[in-house]
Amino acid sequence: MPSQAQLLPGTLDLLILRAVSLGPLHGYGILLRIGQISGNALLIEQGALYPGLFRLVRQGLLKASWGTSENNRRAKFYELTAAGRKRLREETESWNRLATAIGAALAEQPEEA
Amino acid sequence: MRLLDSIRFRIAALFRGSEIDAEMEEELRSHIQHRADDLERSGLDRAEAERRARIEFGGQVKYQEECHDALGNNFIETLVQDVRFSLRVLHKSPGFTIAAVVTLALAIGANAVVFGILNALILHPKNVPEAQSLYGIEHGSDKSPLESYPDYLDLRDRNHSFDGLAAYNVCWAGLDKGKDPTEVGGYEVSGNYFDALGIQPYLGRFFNAADEHGPNSAPYMVLTYSFWHSHFQDDRSVVGRVVRLSKHPFTIVGVAPPDFQGTLLFISPDFFIPLANREQLDGEDILNARGNRGLLMALGHLKAGVTPAQAIADLNSIGAYLEKSYPKDDADMKFTLTRPGLAGDFLGGPVKAFVTGLMLLAGLILLAACANLGSLFAARAADRSREVALRLALGSSRSRILRQVFTESVLISLVGGTVGLLGSITLLRALSTWEPLPGIHSLHIPVHPDANVYWVALLLALASGFLFGAVPVRQILRTNPYEIIKTGSIGKVGRRITVRDLLLGVQIAICALLVTSSLVAVRGLLRSLHSNFGFEPRNAMLVHTDLSTAGYRGDSVAIMQKRMIEALETIPDTKSVGLVSWPPLGGGWIKSDVFTEQTTDLSLSNAAANAFLYNISPDYFHAAGTALLAGRTFSWHDDKNAPRVAVINQQFARKIFGSVTNAIGRNYKMADGTGVQVVGIVEDGKYLNLAEEPQPAMFLPFLQTPSSVTCLVVRSDRDPQQLAAAMKATLQDLDAGLPFTIGPWTMDAALFAPHVATVSLGVMGVMGALLAVTGIFGMAAYSVSKRLRELGIRIALGAQRRRVLQAALARPLKLLALGSAAGLLLGILATRVLAFIVYQATPRDPLVLGGVVLAMVLLGLLATWIPAQRALSVDAAILLREE
Numbered sequence: 004m005p006s007q008a009q010l011l012p013g014t015l016d017l018l019i020l021r022a023v024s025l026g027p028l029h030g031y032g033i034l035l036r037i038g039q040i041s042g043n044a045l046l047i048e049q050g051a052l053y054p055g056l057f058r059l060v061r062q063g064l065l066k067a068s069w070g071t072s073e074n075n076r077r078a079k080f081y082e083l084t085a086a087g088r089k090r091l092r093e094e095t096e097s098w099n100r101l102a103t104a105i106g107a108a109l110a111e112q113p114e115e116a
Numbered sequence: 117m118r119l120l121d122s123i124r125f126r127i128a129a130l131f132r133g134s135e136i137d138a139e140m141e142e143e144l145r146s147h148i149q150h151r152a153d154d155l156e157r158s159g160l161d162r163a164e165a166e167r168r169a170r171i172e173f174g175g176q177v178k179y180q181e182e183c184h185d186a187l188g189n190n191f192i193e194t195l196v197q198d199v200r201f202s203l204r205v206l207h208k209s210p211g212f213t214i215a216a217v218v219t220l221a222l223a224i225g226a227n228a229v230v231f232g233i234l235n236a237l238i239l240h241p242k243n244v245p246e247a248q249s250l251y252g253i254e255h256g257s258d259k260s261p262l263e264s265y266p267d268y269l270d271l272r273d274r275n276h277s278f279d280g281l282a283a284y285n286v287c288w289a290g291l292d293k294g295k296d297p298t299e300v301g302g303y304e305v306s307g308n309y310f311d312a313l314g315i316q317p318y319l320g321r322f323f324n325a326a327d328e329h330g331p332n333s334a335p336y337m338v339l340t341y342s343f344w345h346s347h348f349q350d351d352r353s354v355v356g357r358v359v360r361l362s363k364h365p366f367t368i369v370g371v372a373p374p375d376f377q378g379t380l381l382f383i384s385p386d387f388f389i390p391l392a393n394r395e396q397l398d399g400e401d402i403l404n405a406r407g408n409r410g411l412l413m414a415l416g417h418l419k420a421g422v423t424p425a426q427a428i429a430d431l432n433s434i435g436a437y438l439e440k441s442y443p444k445d446d447a448d449m450k451f452t453l454t455r456p457g458l459a460g461d462f463l464g465g466p467v468k469a470f471v472t473g474l475m476l477l478a479g480l481i482l483l484a485a486c487a488n489l490g491s492l493f494a495a496r497a498a499d500r501s502r503e504v505a506l507r508l509a510l511g512s513s514r515s516r517i518l519r520q521v522f523t524e525s526v527l528i529s530l531v532g533g534t535v536g537l538l539g540s541i542t543l544l545r546a547l548s549t550w551e552p553l554p555g556i557h558s559l560h561i562p563v564h565p566d567a568n569v570y571w572v573a574l575l576l577a578l579a580s581g582f583l584f585g586a587v588p589v590r591q592i593l594r595t596n597p598y599e600i601i602k603t604g605s606i607g608k609v610g611r612r613i614t615v616r617d618l619l620l621g622v623q624i625a626i627c628a629l630l631v632t633s634s635l636v637a638v639r640g641l642l643r644s645l646h647s648n649f650g651f652e653p654r655n656a657m658l659v660h661t662d663l664s665t666a667g668y669r670g671d672s673v674a675i676m677q678k679r680m681i682e683a684l685e686t687i688p689d690t691k692s693v694g695l696v697s698w699p700p701l702g703g704g705w706i707k708s709d710v711f712t713e714q715t716t717d718l719s720l721s722n723a724a725a726n727a728f729l730y731n732i733s734p735d736y737f738h739a740a741g742t743a744l745l746a747g748r749t750f751s752w753h754d755d756k757n758a759p760r761v762a763v764i765n766q767q768f769a770r771k772i773f774g775s776v777t778n779a780i781g782r783n784y785k786m787a788d789g790t791g792v793q794v795v796g797i798v799e800d801g802k803y804l805n806l807a808e809e810p811q812p813a814m815f816l817p818f819l820q821t822p823s824s825v826t827c828l829v830v831r832s833d834r835d836p837q838q839l840a841a842a843m844k845a846t847l848q849d850l851d852a853g854l855p856f857t858i859g860p861w862t863m864d865a866a867l868f869a870p871h872v873a874t875v876s877l878g879v880m881g882v883m884g885a886l887l888a889v890t891g892i893f894g895m896a897a898y899s900v901s902k903r904l905r906e907l908g909i910r911i912a913l914g915a916q917r918r919r920v921l922q923a924a925l926a927r928p929l930k931l932l933a934l935g936s937a938a939g940l941l942l943g944i945l946a947t948r949v950l951a952f953i954v955y956q957a958t959p960r961d962p963l964v965l966g967g968v969v970l971a972m973v974l975l976g977l978l979a980t981w982i983p984a985q986r987a988l989s990v991d992a993a994i995l996l997r998e999e
Contacts, residue, residue, distance in 0.1 A: 053143070
């Protein structure tokens, strides 16, 4: 998959929050959802998802509970807490500002010497 | 509540650690299964799908660890990690670890032993309820802990400060339970003794004040638990049984509790009997003898709310009354309070001074050990600077690295402390069961380790761990990762004085101090072994007995004594047989006040001297090897019908008559006013201990002043064992019911204290020397290894060996010289204390001074030998290639 982009540091958390914001998901489900909403454009090593999930749970942005998946397997489901929802909003805004600024800077045509 | 919750959560998490792991594993497995389900749906078979899913997932263990980190570390988990890491690090350098643990084990062990002794003898002397309010009393400028019986009664009845003042004295008796009389030791105690102490019997009852109705009215006996156990086989029916003590019937009324071993620390009694019955044991009526002041130790609990100062004022007012009412018997009645157990300050003073000094030395040893380990740690930290730099560069925080270093040092100190403590417990237990003077089974040093000792050892271990762990802290805080990784090791050679130099210097000084004091002690001991005691203990056997324990009274005592002397003289090869009440330096003594002939008012304050008194037979000086300087010794005619005569020593003559030459034929007065004529003069000797100044002593014929306490001196060249057997048979022929002990004339009692002092100082000295050697070695080895490259280049360029050595070792050697000089000076100051215990202990002795210098030079050579060899054998070519 040559067209996939490396993830910037810190953005995985934002993607997870975004993915879960549409409803409770288990780990593998989150991975699929990220692929789906990003159009499979991002490269995420599967295992790397979990340290992020645990960190978000500890920060109180996600909460987890065991349940049964669509494949009829036991799985741990994650959903946003109120704090998580708030954080997602803030992070999204700040990301948009950053992206706009960087985009604008890169769009400027440099004067070739 | 939040804090509580968080704590509860953390503790729960700690116990649920494996549960969390299991859950985490299940979650990751579930992910892989879901992925495999998807892959299977796309057409792979199940096994292949699972394999592919696992590969796609990546390193499961790695992520699991990261998840752990993401969960946040709590204190204990980090600790466990640190400990694990430390164990790995220490395991990699076993030499360092073993050296550190052994060093600490020795140092902490020494401290625990000395503290154990301090704790048992001084801090926690007695197993008595409310021991903190229990005081003994002593009087006079010489702090005598002994009172006469009538004085004791006045003190008991007139004071308002004590909840009952009890008194006791140590006594010996022959115990006859039907067969084999044995000599046993016990306390004669006042009727209120057990009530005043607040002790409950283990079995039966105690006698009390109501049992006493005048002389010999209370023939009751209480056994100590250990004596009941060893001599009555725990027989509970013993209560009510009648046994014979020195031929007199006593009824056993009870057994004392196991943890009560009397109120003197060193002498644990076998039994207790009432003072009222004392006369039955040794035939002496003390109940009305106010002048017999060297008799009873008094002690009691202060009443609630009474301060020691108030009690002293109270006692002093009674003392003033006694001085006024009985000027003939009582003088200098100024009282002080003391902790009971060591016969007041009489024994307590020296013991306290010595044990405290020892504790100080042990503390210094520990400090030296810490200094040593601190520099070892600093050296290691320098060697590990690359590791530290790497960790810093990889994002570890400095506090995390420091924490790791402290974990390492505390780990070492705890292991060392545990080993040291175990060793010291063994030693203390052995010490407690040891009988320092063979033959006197009631003499003990009860130093059982207790919780206090464990706590102190633990605290010392922790404190020293932090102390030596703190040495390299600054070094680590200053570490600059980029510099170190670029240049390799720290190339800088410091010229200024570092903490490490200071530590080593202090340590060498401590070592020199210890070496000085142990050499002083050894020299003093050797000298006292070869000094003149005023008698010759070699080739002499002693028989100790007390005729009153076999029922001898009045005139029959002297008759029996004469028969014993004559019987022993018939043993072949016997040169002479003498009799003395207590042998000099034997641990027992009698002193008596004497007056000049002109004195008419025989108040104590007018006494010319307080002299040692010995009742002897005519041949005693010959048998004991004491030189008669002038006049004559006694004959068998110096008996009750002849004029009173005495032989005195030189010091007595100087003190009473002004000079030795004109003393013969002159008279002096005894305390009761009897006039005594001097007929002979003998050489001065040692009477109480070896360190004493010349003391006045007088010798009186035993026919004129009888004493049932008997020591027979038999001088003979025969093999001691054969001689002892012959003596035993001879004496048993005379009276089979007389308990006695036979043994060679040893100086064990007199040399006990100097022996203990020398051995303990010697042990400390050796430990100090060991520590100094390792310390200097560490420093020298380190300084050589740091400058190996420079030295190699110097050698390659043709430097002389001397120059190379100078460069490599100048510093440790300079420290050695400075430290030794400081330690020697301190040692000279410290040995003033030693002079109280060890005979003629003086550091102003060329042998001692030379010995210390020699010892320190040898230590220096020993410690720098290997580093010097290494410095000289550097091969520059190899070194440069390695770098």
